[in-house]
Amino acid sequence: xxxxxxxxxxxxxxxxxxxxxxxxxxxxxxxxxxxxxxxxxxxxxxxxxxxxxxxxxxxxxxxxxxxxxxxxxxxxxxxxxxxxxxxxxxxxxxxxxxxxxxxxxxxxxxxxxxxxxxxxxxxxxxxxxxxxxxxxxxxxxxxxxxxxxxxxxxxxxxxxxxxxxxxxxxxxxxxxxxxxxxxxxxxxxxxxxxxxxxxxxxxxxxxxxxxxxxxxxxxxxxxxxxxxxxxxxxxxxxxxxxxxxxxxxxxxxxxxxxxxxxxxxxxxxxxxxxxxxxxxxxxxxxxxxxxxxxxxxxxxxxxxxxxxxxxxxxxxxxxxxxxxxxxxxxxxxx
Amino acid sequence: xxxxxxxxxxxxxxxxxxxxxxxxxxxxxxxxxxxxxxxxxxxxxxxxxxxxxxxxxxxxxxxxxxxxxxxxxxxxxxxxxxxxxxxxxxxxxxxxxxxxxxxxxxxxxxxxxxxxxxxxxxxxxxxxxxxxxxxxxxxxxxxxxxxxxxxxxxxxxxxxxxxxxxxxxxxxxxxxxxxxxxxxxxxxxxxxxxxxxxxxxxxxxxxxxxxxxxxxxxxxxxxxxxxxxxxxxxxxxxxxxxxxxxxxxxxxxxxxxxxxxxxxxxxxxxxxxxxxxxxxxxxxxxxxxxxxxxxxxxxxxxxxxxxxxxxxxxxxxxxxxxxxxxxxxxxxxxxxx
Amino acid sequence: xxxxxxxxxxxxxxxxxxxxxxxxxxxxxxxxxxxxxxxxxxxxxxxxxxxxxxxxxxxxxxxxxxxxxxxxxxxxxxxxxxxxxxxxxxxxxxxxxxxxxxxxxxxxxxxxxxxxxxxxxxxxxxxxxxxxxxxxxxxxxxxxxxxxxxxxxxxxxxxxxxxxxxxxxxxxxxxxxxxxxxxxxxxxxxxxxxxxxxxxxxxxxxxxxxxxxxxxxxxxxxxxxxxxxxxxxxxxxxxxxxxxxxxxxxxxxxxxxxxxxxxxxxxxxxxxxxxxxxxxxxxxxxxxxxxxxx
Numbered sequence: 001x002x003x004x005x006x007x008x009x010x011x012x013x014x015x016x017x018x019x020x021x022x023x024x025x026x027x028x029x030x031x032x033x034x035x036x037x038x039x040x041x042x043x044x045x046x047x048x049x050x051x052x053x054x055x056x057x058x059x060x061x062x063x064x065x066x067x068x069x070x071x072x073x074x075x076x077x078x079x080x081x082x083x084x085x086x087x088x089x090x091x092x093x094x095x096x097x098x099x100x101x102x103x104x105x106x107x108x109x110x111x112x113x114x115x116x117x118x119x120x121x122x123x124x125x126x127x128x129x130x131x132x133x134x135x136x137x138x139x140x141x142x143x144x145x146x147x148x149x150x151x152x153x154x155x156x157x158x159x160x161x162x163x164x165x166x167x168x169x170x171x172x173x174x175x176x177x178x179x180x181x182x183x184x185x186x187x188x189x190x191x192x193x194x195x196x197x198x199x200x201x202x203x204x205x206x207x208x209x210x211x212x213x214x215x216x217x218x219x220x221x222x223x224x225x226x227x228x229x230x231x232x233x234x235x236x237x238x239x240x241x242x243x244x245x246x247x248x249x250x251x252x253x254x255x256x257x258x259x260x261x262x263x264x265x266x267x268x269x270x271x272x273x274x275x276x277x278x279x280x281x282x283x284x285x286x287x288x289x290x291x292x293x294x295x296x297x298x299x300x301x302x303x304x305x306x307x308x309x310x311x312x313x314x315x316x317x318x319x320x321x322x323x324x325x326x327x328x329x330x331x332x333x334x
Numbered sequence: 335x336x337x338x339x340x341x342x343x344x345x346x347x348x349x350x351x352x353x354x355x356x357x358x359x360x361x362x363x364x365x366x367x368x369x370x371x372x373x374x375x376x377x378x379x380x381x382x383x384x385x386x387x388x389x390x391x392x393x394x395x396x397x398x399x400x401x402x403x404x405x406x407x408x409x410x411x412x413x414x415x416x417x418x419x420x421x422x423x424x425x426x427x428x429x430x431x432x433x434x435x436x437x438x439x440x441x442x443x444x445x446x447x448x449x450x451x452x453x454x455x456x457x458x459x460x461x462x463x464x465x466x467x468x469x470x471x472x473x474x475x476x477x478x479x480x481x482x483x484x485x486x487x488x489x490x491x492x493x494x495x496x497x498x499x500x501x502x503x504x505x506x507x508x509x510x511x512x513x514x515x516x517x518x519x520x521x522x523x524x525x526x527x528x529x530x531x532x533x534x535x536x537x538x539x540x541x542x543x544x545x546x547x548x549x550x551x552x553x554x555x556x557x558x559x560x561x562x563x564x565x566x567x568x569x570x571x572x573x574x575x576x577x578x579x580x581x582x583x584x585x586x587x588x589x590x591x592x593x594x595x596x597x598x599x600x601x602x603x604x605x606x607x608x609x610x611x612x613x614x615x616x617x618x619x620x621x622x623x624x625x626x627x628x629x630x631x632x633x634x635x636x637x638x639x640x641x642x643x644x645x646x647x648x649x650x651x652x653x654x655x656x657x658x659x660x661x662x663x664x665x666x667x668x669x670x671x
Numbered sequence: 672x673x674x675x676x677x678x679x680x681x682x683x684x685x686x687x688x689x690x691x692x693x694x695x696x697x698x699x700x701x702x703x704x705x706x707x708x709x710x711x712x713x714x715x716x717x718x719x720x721x722x723x724x725x726x727x728x729x730x731x732x733x734x735x736x737x738x739x740x741x742x743x744x745x746x747x748x749x750x751x752x753x754x755x756x757x758x759x760x761x762x763x764x765x766x767x768x769x770x771x772x773x774x775x776x777x778x779x780x781x782x783x784x785x786x787x788x789x790x791x792x793x794x795x796x797x798x799x800x801x802x803x804x805x806x807x808x809x810x811x812x813x814x815x816x817x818x819x820x821x822x823x824x825x826x827x828x829x830x831x832x833x834x835x836x837x838x839x840x841x842x843x844x845x846x847x848x849x850x851x852x853x854x855x856x857x858x859x860x861x862x863x864x865x866x867x868x869x870x871x872x873x874x875x876x877x878x879x880x881x882x883x884x885x886x887x888x889x890x891x892x893x894x895x896x897x898x899x900x901x902x903x904x905x906x907x908x909x910x911x912x913x914x915x916x917x918x919x920x921x922x923x924x925x926x927x928x929x930x931x932x933x934x935x936x937x938x939x940x941x942x943x944x945x946x947x948x949x950x951x952x953x954x955x956x957x958x959x960x961x962x963x964x965x
Contacts, residue, residue, distance in 0.1 A: 352807060477919070
């Protein structure tokens with residue numbers, strides 16, 4: 001089975017040392033992505049979704065430490081790998097794009113050269129051949145007049161165009177896995193759709209696995225085959241998309257779905273999730289970090305979290321999961 | 335790009351006007367009778383009256399100002415009492431000495447301070463970082479003339495490595511034929527390596543003194559700027575793209591970090607031009623700084639006024655150059671239509 | 672609705688400030704050291720002339736150019752004067768120059784800046800022009816010009832130092848005044864009928880003070896360096912007055928012949944004093960506004 005996996009994260013734990021204490025940002029995070037599969041990691045701000053990605057990519061803030069876990073990319077454990085091994089892999093087999101594309105690009109370097117840098121580094125191209133290949137990459141991500149645009153600077157381009165450039169940079173070396181951290185935040189709705197389509201098309205063309213990190217459950221539902229739900233540094237549920245929406249078993253997931261606006265919901269019917277994220281610096285954090293806001297809490301919840309596999313591919317970490325609906329799943333939310 | 339340069343040059347004009355007005359006031363609004371100052375300490379009432387007439391000090395102030403500006407436009411800065419020579423000629427002949435010294439000191443300073451600042455930022459918390467911090471604080475506290483004297487004592491008196499601090503060239507050598515006025519360059523042009531080495535030997539201690547003095551702001555700004563850039567989103571992207579350490583630090587981080595450092599150079603020049611005067615006194619350097627100091631001691635006012643004006647105009651020109659350089663290097667400024 | 676009877680001041684009570692100050696001094700030993708050093712310098716400035724072993728002006732031709740010894744801790748100079756006594760006595764003059772310069776520039780720059788930020792418009796433009804013109808000169812050169820023009824006295828050194836630091840204080844004060852222009856306690860003062868300049872002087876300026884006090888400590892160091900530099904080239908202080916800068920000048924010629932102590936001790940005193948004021952400024956910054964820590 002592991003031969004079919006693009007990435008397998010196992011029991012990843014990360015903590016940050018700050019002035020006000022140690023923040024246990026991630027605890028025992030596990031999930032996997034199959035080759036060519038598109039999954040989404042969803043959760044509210046502070047749930048640890050981005051930290052997971054940064055840890056896997058090896059670009060954590062210096063104050064952060066990975067205290068446990070593995071991240072298997074092919075046969076290589078990214079966490080335990082030496083810098084030289086990582087250098088072969090980062091940007092080449094696993095790539096990442098970020099939110100706020102304008103600030104994520106070098107402001108004083110033409111975008112064509114930023115793409116060329118990656119092509120030279122990972123694609124084995126010479127300095128002479130790289131610029132032309134960069135122009136082709138720009139064309140592949142749908143930028144019109146790529147020859148002229150290659151000489152442009154990020155401040156001369158719109159947010160959507162900058163995001164396309166970032167995609168070009170990330171995909172230049174044809175990675176087997178792309179992590180997209182909130183790639184459409186800050187873009188207008190039309191551009192969002194266009195960018196998501198672009199990523200999806202390119203992923204299909206290249207047989208590339210994708211991890212979307214987002215707080216937008218609806219977006220995740222539209223674009224991914226599986227969804228991993230995170231809360232306060234834990235993975236609380238993971239299931240195929242349709243399954244998740246139809247038969248969410250973790251109370252938090254249910255609240256998330258209920259809180260997601262769609263065309264049918266009116267504003268006053270929007271439900272908010274009660275409570276807030278617990279302070280992750282506390283030394284007395286309960287094993288289930290949702291328990292303090294959970295309406296279904298019982299005594300058993302004081303035990304360490306289980307990782308119950310329900311059906312195949314559906315995992316939930318809860319002592320008191322929602323009951324499975326008796327009838328066949330109704331049509332999922334639009 | 336030429337329009338940007340032209341535009342920036344134009345903004346300098348009000349500043350120049352202010353400078354000319356201030357230097358005018360400095361010598362006309364003296365307490366007491368300006369004529370007495372310009373006539374010198376050994377003046378008789380007749381010579382004072384003569385000076386008053388010849389310098390037009392009996393005319394109303396606005397008229398004096400017009401004459402002053404007119405004189406400036408013709409390069410007339412008055413005459414020195416001590417030598418009787420036109421101040422302008424003296425300043426022009428002494429300027430290369432000061433310029434060579436200042437530039438030499440600045441180059442040494444940047445060669446040390448910039449790598450120090452970069453390393454301190456890249457290896458935060460290491461001994462290099464602490465050294466950088468200490469250097470920055472110490473550099474700001476050391477009086478520049480004290481540093482100069484210390485260097486002379488250690489390297490000339492104790493170790494005997496440096497030549498006596500008696501000016502640009504040892505007595506046995508003659509200056510190379512003048513092309514730029516910079517002994518280092520002129521001696522190389524003339525192919526005279528003996529003189530080159532001698533001139534360099536004389537330059538080292540005063541240059542080092544100036545360098546130590548200007549290390550602090552440059553190192554501090556480089557470190558701070560580098561730290562900010564290393565924490566930026568685009569460096570994170572560069573790292574995530576797996577670019578080599580060299581590319582990330584040099585091509586992505588360093589070039590961006592240098593922008594604020596260029597701006598800092600303006601402030602550094604303000605310190606350097608002032609420190610120049612003190613260093614020239616310690617090392618008997620025949621530049622315009624020591625020219626002004628000698629004139630001050632002799633109560634010879636025209637050279638002092640000429641000196642202040644020249645320094646101010648040079649400083650304004652330097653700042654303009656830095657501004658333009660920044661505009662050329664930063665595309666965001668260059669391309670803003 | 673906020674109680675407008677009592678104007679709310681941003682600074683907390685004196686007691687809390689004291690406790691916070693104690694904490695900061697205790698937390699960082701270097702800050703504590705600089706405070707201690709400052710007190711030492713202050714004591715030397717105040718009672719120095721009374722406790723020194725020798726008369727700083729008394730020359731003794733039998734004891735010229737003696738290196739440091741038990742009799743003369745810092746040695747003697749070309750006229751046989753005891754350098755230790757001169758260095759300690761000079762503390763008073765240099766310290767006084769620094770204090771007066773700083774107070775003067777705070778008043779000049781602080782008031783001008785506050786007025787510029789508060790009234791805006793024409794006031795702002797004039798203050799801005801003045802500041803820009805001052806900054807168009809290399810600062811030490813301008814100080815030379817001012818002292819040369821106005822006369823070779825200590826008072827003019829103080830004035831020159833204040834003038835060349837004016838732009839910085841005016842700018843900081845202006846920024847703060849801009850922010851506080853619409854603040855609650857200013858509104859309260861205005862409503863209770865205070866005239867504008869009273870508001871400026873008694874409401875805004877005192878609140879700008881904590882920000883400026885950090886700068887003032889740094890300026891004290893710079894003022895000492897400036898005065899010493901001017902004295903070194905013969906401006907301001909005249910011999911035989913003991914002042915650190917002029918003492919270094921007097922000892923400069925002897926460095927080549929190896930009598931290092933004449934210039935060294937006053938120079939070291941300069942360095943220590945400036946270093947102390949810089950550290951003090953950093954410590955004050957931590958007390959006043961920890962957010963601005965570098």
